[in-house]
Amino acid sequence: MRALIGCLTMLILWVAVPGAQSPAGKSLQIYVVDVEGGNATLFVAPSGQSVLIDTGNAGARDTDRIMAALKDAGLTQIDHLITTHWHGDHFGAMEEIAGRIPIRHFIDHGPTVETQARPVAFLKDTYPTLYAKSKRTVVQPGDTVPITGLDWRIVTSAGKALTSALAGAGAANPACARFTRQADDASDNAQSVGSVVTFGRFRVAHLGDLTWNKEFDLMCPSNRIGTVDLHIVSHHGLDVSNSEVLVHAIQARAAIMNNGVRKGGQPSTMKTLYAAPRLLDVWQMHFSQLSGQEYTVPGVFIANSVDDQPSAMPIEPMAPPPAGSSAPPPPVHSGQAYWFKVSAQADGSFTVTNTRNGFAKTYAVK
Ligand SMILES: [Zn+2]
DSSP, rough: HHHHHHHHHHHHHHSSSTOSOOOOOSSSSEOOOOOOOSEEEEETTTTTTTTEEOSSSSSSSHHHHHHHHHTTTTTTBBBBEEEESSOHHHHHHHHHHHTOOBOEEEESSSSOOSSOOOHHHHHIIIHHHHHSSSOOOEEOOTOOOOOOOOOEEEEEEEEESSSSSOTTOEEGGGGGGGGOOOOOOGGGGGGEEEEEEEEEEEEEEEEOOOOOHHHHHHSSSSEEEEOOOOEEEEEGGGGTTTHHHHHHOOOEEEEEEEEEETBBBBBHHHHHHHTSOOOOOOEEEOOTTTHHHHHOHHHHHHEOOOSOOOSSSOOOOOOOOTTOOOOOOOOOOOOOOOOOEEEEESSHHHHHHEEOOOOOOOOOOO
């Protein structure tokens, strides 16, 4: 009888949560989907409410991969879609996804700071038609996204960072003294909407493609976001992001890098990650040719290969080809793709699963 009452209570709670489309559970589920060096990260709260951060690249490949994750999570709508910034590897498949599943709330940083035709046309002609029947919010640092059971904080947006520390954060950041500025980034990357999400004692940071000098603005002289358990590595693991002031100060126990075959995972980023205090493991979406054998993680931590697998792994990290160079394109990966699945508990423990090989690791209660 007590069990029956428990079930009824859970059922009532589930029905009472507005927007909940997936059966209530006890854990926070996170899917980091392979969109080939773009971003699509899905959060499903214990209430069943969902947040998708970014929609990968345009086209059927990434649309199908994101839809597969939504289906696996049992979702029939996306409660909140955060678009971190207006680059094609982050908003690419939005229109196609919106044509397949209702999106109830669109969140972004406002207009692009760039002049490329595609994002400008998308923002002028397409985006307004997508949010016309739901809701759009342009967020500021310090804003929250309303999700039952989670504390979802926006920590960066439109080039601005939090000016006061989140609860429990604000410690001096010793890495700031060693920080060397890079050239200022005039691209939309620097405008990225960054989130820090707290579920009980579990915390995760996802800062989109936020770049180097903006990391300093957020993290120095004091660390205003505090420490986390899981770090979704910024900007696919590129070395124009991921400075020590961020990567070392947040003291993550696990990092998931949404890199491509030849995008992100450069030696300097890998060294910063490997030297991070308390970081136990880096999980890479792909083997990165820019990591090479020298800097890559063991294959068991890598989720995806390419369609035509090479027989040997290059030892030397490859230098990223300059933009517009005549270097051959990276190997194709249009076949079966695998996501990383994270299941986090309110006590702060969490499990990361590589769905390619079934390898899973649990990070215990601190
Ligand atoms: Zn990107």
